[in-house]
Amino acid sequence: MERVEDLKSASDANANATIMSAKKRPTFDVGARVFAKVRGYPAWPARVETVFGTGSKYSVFFYGTYESATVKPNELWPYDEASKAKHGEGKGQRPV
Numbered sequence: 001m002e003r004v005e006d007l008k009s010a011s012d013a014n015a016n017a018t019i020m021s022a023k024k025r026p027t028f029d030v031g032a033r034v035f036a037k038v039r040g041y042p043a044w045p046a047r048v049e050t051v052f053g054t055g056s057k058y059s060v061f062f063y064g065t066y067e068s069a070t071v072k073p074n075e076l077w078p079y080d081e082a083s084k085a086k087h088g089e090g091k092g093q094r095p096v
Contacts, residue, residue, distance in 0.1 A: 025073045027055045033079035035087045036060045038069050043087040045079060 028034055028048045036046040036058075049068065050059035058076060061068045077083045 025076075026078055027073070028058060028076060028078075034060065035077040035079060035083050036062065036069065036071050037075040038071065043077065048076075 028051070030048055030051060032048045034046055034048060035043040037043040044065070045063045046060040047063070048058050049061050052058070052070075055073060057070050057072060059068060059070050060076075077087065
């Protein structure tokens with residue numbers, strides 16, 4: 001009897017993990033100001049240039065460096081006060 005209850009509680013835990021992993025990321029339109037992250041570099045202020053497909057990838061233009069990159073939605077954050085506090089000045093980065 002305990003084993004059935006253990007399996008049920010494990011099943012509930014997996015369901016909760018699925019719900020948390022299915023959390024929706026915001027979508028961005030062309031021209032939106034964002035913080036974008038490229039491997040090996042800190043998140044940097046950027047502008048969305050192109051949206052591929054249904055938001056599966058974004059082409060962004062980085063302010064200050066004049067470079068561009070294609071990034072996944074989980075590598076983008078809106079350019080708002082909360083994101084500025086998290087990704088903005090500090091840690092030896094250039095000021096935003």
